[in-house]
Amino acid sequence: METILTSTPPSPLSSSSGKILGPGIAGLFPIPRLLPPFQGYPSQAIVFDGINRSRSRLRSLATAASTTVQRSTAETPDVAGYHSPSNASAINRLGLKAPEGNFDVTELPVEIICEIFEKFIEDDLQPKDPKNDDPAGPLVARSCRSDPTILGQICSRWRAVAIDLPTLWSNIYIYNPKRSQIRLVDVWLERSANKPLTLALDYNWSDEVCDLKAALNILRSLASHLERWRIIDFHMPLQLLGTLSRIVHIPKTPVLLESCYLEFSTSLRYLYKPHFGPLIDAIWRVIHASPNLHRVKWGSTGLDKIPKHAPFHQLTHIETYLDFSIDDALALLAAVPLIQELSLSTIISPSKIAPESGTQLLLLQHLRILIINSRSIPACSIFSSITCPSLQRLEINHRSLAGEAPQSMSELVHLLQRSNCQLQRLDIRDRYLSDNELALLLPCSALYSLAHLLVSKDRISDQIVRLLMKKSDNGSLQLFPRLKKLVLNLCETTDGLLSKMVYSRWHDTATSSGTLRCAFVRSRNGYGPIDKVFFDTHTLR
Numbered sequence: 379m380e381t382i383l384t385s386t387p388p389s390p391l392s393s394s395s396g397k398i399l400g401p402g403i404a405g406l407f408p409i410p411r412l413l414p415p416f417q418g419y420p421s422q423a424i425v426f427d428g429i430n431r432s433r434s435r436l437r438s439l440a441t442a443a444s445t446t447v448q449r450s451t452a453e454t455p456d457v458a459g460y461h462s463p464s465n466a467s468a469i470n471r472l473g474l475k476a477p478e479g480n481f482d483v484t485e486l487p488v489e490i491i492c493e494i495f496e497k498f499i500e501d502d503l504q505p506k507d508p509k510n511d512d513p514a515g516p517l518v519a520r521s522c523r524s525d526p527t528i529l530g531q532i533c534s535r536w537r538a539v540a541i542d543l544p545t546l547w548s549n550i551y552i553y554n555p556k557r558s559q560i561r562l563v564d565v566w567l568e569r570s571a572n573k574p575l576t577l578a579l580d581y582n583w584s585d586e587v588c589d590l591k592a593a594l595n596i597l598r599s600l601a602s603h604l605e606r607w608r609i610i611d612f613h614m615p616l617q618l619l620g621t622l623s624r625i626v627h628i629p630k631t632p633v634l635l636e637s638c639y640l641e642f643s644t645s646l647r648y649l650y651k652p653h654f655g656p657l658i659d660a661i662w663r664v665i666h667a668s669p670n671l672h673r674v675k676w677g678s679t680g681l682d683k684i685p686k687h688a689p690f691h692q693l694t695h696i697e698t699y700l701d702f703s704i705d706d707a708l709a710l711l712a713a714v715p716l717i718q719e720l721s722l723s724t725i726i727s728p729s730k731i732a733p734e735s736g737t738q739l740l741l742l743q744h745l746r747i748l749i750i751n752s753r754s755i756p757a758c759s760i761f762s763s764i765t766c767p768s769l770q771r772l773e774i775n776h777r778s779l780a781g782e783a784p785q786s787m788s789e790l791v792h793l794l795q796r797s798n799c800q801l802q803r804l805d806i807r808d809r810y811l812s813d814n815e816l817a818l819l820l821p822c823s824a825l826y827s828l829a830h831l832l833v834s835k836d837r838i839s840d841q842i843v844r845l846l847m848k849k850s851d852n853g854s855l856q857l858f859p860r861l862k863k864l865v866l867n868l869c870e871t872t873d874g875l876l877s878k879m880v881y882s883r884w885h886d887t888a889t890s891s892g893t894l895r896c897a898f899v900r901s902r903n904g905y906g907p908i909d910k911v912f913f914d915t916h917t918l919r
Contacts, residue, residue: 379775380420386880387607387843389666396421398456404887406726410515410724411416411652414570420905422518423619425670426705432532439540442473447855452754454686457669460917464824467506467789469842470654473910475882476802477810485535485565487526488490488539488545491536491539492539492543493524495529495539495540495543495545495546495776496543496545496622498524498526498529499518499522499526499546499549500524508664512553512554514558514559515527515530515555515562516550516551516559516560516562516566517551517552517553518551518553518889519549519551519852520548520551520574520578520580521552525547526540526547526675529546530877532574532826541569543567544570544572544573545591545763546569546609547565547566547567547570547573547735548570548573548574548575548576549575549830550566550567550575550576550577550578550600550843551574551577551579551580552578552579552580552596553580554580554581554582554588554589554591555579555581555584555588555590555592555596556589556592557589557591557592559592560592560595560596560599562597562611563599564599567600567603568586568735569598572605572606573606574607574608574611574634574725575600575606575607575608575609576608576610577600577607577609577610577611577612578610578611578612578613578627579593579596579597579600579611579612579613579614580611580612580613581613581615581777582591583645588615588616590615590618592758593614594618594621595617595749596780597614597618597621597622598621598624600629601621601622601624601625601646602628604625604628604630604631604632605619605630605631605633605634605636606634607632607635608634608635608636608637609635609638609869610637610638610639611637611639612639612640612641613639613641613643614641614642614643614646614705615642615643615644615648616643616644616645616648616654618642618652619642619654619658620657620658622661623657623660624660625661625664626660626661626663626664629825630667631664631667631668632665632667633669633670634668634670635665635668635670635671635754636668636671636673637671637672637673637674637695638665638668638671638673638674639664639674639680639697640662640675640676640678641675641677641679642658642678642679642680643678643679644679645651647675648740649681650883651884652678652679655680657680658678658679658680658681659681659685660745661678662681662687662688663685663687664687666685666687666688668689669692669732670692671689671691671692672692672693672694672695673693673694673695673696673698674688674693674695674697675696675697675698675699676688676696676697676698676699676700677697677698677699677700677723677891678699681700682700682701684698684700684706684710688869690713690714691713691714691715691716692716692742693714693716693717693919694716694717694718694719695717695718695719695720696710696714696717696719696721697720697721698721698722698723699723700723700724701724701726701727702722702724702725702726703725703726703727703728703729704725704728704729704731704755704760705729705730706726706765707722707760708729711764712720712740713714713738715743715744715746716744717742717744718745718746718747719745719746719747719749720745720748720749721747721749722740722749722750722751723751724749724751724752724753725751725753725755725757725759725760725917726753726754726755727751727755728755728759729759738764739764739765739796740763740764740765741764741765741767742764742766742768743767743768745768745769746768746769746770746771747769747771747856748766748769748771748772748773749772749773749775750774750775751775751776751777752774752776752777753776753777754778754779754782754783755788756774756776756783756784756785756879757774757775757785758785758786758789758790761787761788761790761792761793762792762793762795763791764794765793765797766793766797766799767797767798767799769794769797769799769801770799770800770801770802770879771804772801772803772804772805773803773804773805773806774790774805774806774807774808775805775807775808776807776808776811778808778809778810779811780810782810784810784811784812784815785808785811786802786815786816787811787815787816787819788818788906790819791818791819791822793823794822794823794825795822795823795824798824799824800826800827801823801825801827801828802827802830802916803828803829803830803831804825804828804830804831804832805830805831805832806832806833806834807834807835808831808834808835809835809836810835810836811835813837813838813839813841813842814841816833816835816842817841817842817845820842820845820846820857821856821857825857825858826859826860828858828860828861828863829860829862829863830859830861830863830867830868831858831863831864832865833865833866833867834867834868835868836863837868837870837902838866838867838868838869838870839870839871840871840872840875842866843869843871843875843876843879844875844879845857846883847878847879847883855882855883859893860893861883861893861896862893862894862895862896863894863896863897863898864880864883864896864898864899865897865898865899866897866898866899866900867898867899867900868901869900869901869902870901870902870903871901872906873905873906873907873908873909874899874906874909874912875909876899876905876909877908877909877912877913878910878917880897880899880912880916881912883914884897895898897912
């Protein structure tokens, strides 16, 4: 049984995408005298039904902008660039009605229209529309359903502005490549002019859905603009390997490339063959030649170790899906002096070199996020060799079998103490981690400012729950006084103890006491009567 508790205070006026309308749109406009801060504008109803949803969102932005212009210009008619209002025209055919005073939003200054357009297509986690799960055209991003072609349907003036605004077309996301997208991709690439490109290609792992002929054409078009790649995220079937490998022979280099996620997927119809390895390595060699590359994700079909030609000295973000020994992991850490975020998967073998006493610790000055996945070999084995003064988030995912060597938290405690860091987030997933080892870690002073704690193991007992509610003589919580989110999985505790612990930490707006705003608590065998009543009556979503 599981319960989620969240505390959600009343939100200010919000836009259709869930963001705060006032500060979100106020930042759009570059003319402070003409446009005072947005405050108290009525929210616009948004219809989430395909194109109508996009048009409604655009109406919300445009109407709010025109209302502000109208109010401000009425007070300041002599502002430079002011135009007297005129009757609404073509915009009315989409239901974009002008506000009182007959101000025509289509006659806004071009600079403001551009700001509205960029706000419209920004990646803002819009709600996913089931009708668009498999879109016929390109999208701006995975999480953004806005379609910039909608902007050309308002009026001829807005169409001209949209076509001539390269930033609207420089982000291209293709899902399940299909014939209808081929021409559109070429149009987007043409309209993006010389802007750096953010490109993503993905499919649903089904050979039947992915149109390989269309994918080949689209990939050729994207590859022809290699010199403009800034961010690429390609997840593609192995059948496209040959087409992508053509970048090896293109007389251009990806000089603007900053981030690369590249993954090939096999299928029963098309299996990996050994001679594919050199092609994949050659592709990575081209990618690694970028002087601006700092973010990579390594590990897919055909890549079983870190490429030697990687630009280690300039990398700041690394995500791996490879097998490591402790020695391999430390060698990688030693090679990336600027590393800020590192995800290692998976440590499967111990060090072959016996540690020497007095060995100098590896200083990772900039490392903020460290995620370690391990199997059988405890992840803590690496902690005795590093120091991380900037560490803010640590995630340990350890998988082992019953009877294998358990993790010891003492090395982690020593790492945190000598690093003198203050963690903001700690995630520990280890089925066989003992409560005694966990109780050794939690009181560490480096966890004082912790805002997010996740513990997932086979059994969380009274010992840990009592520790989380322990108070000092002055009545304040001894552990994690700033904790905002708590995840415990799986709990086997005395009835009433879980509810008492959560209540002791819960944020109360009336008394300003407590900081906990979200709790995910899963019971191993179901709640007892007391805890059940509490979680049934205090669930806030």
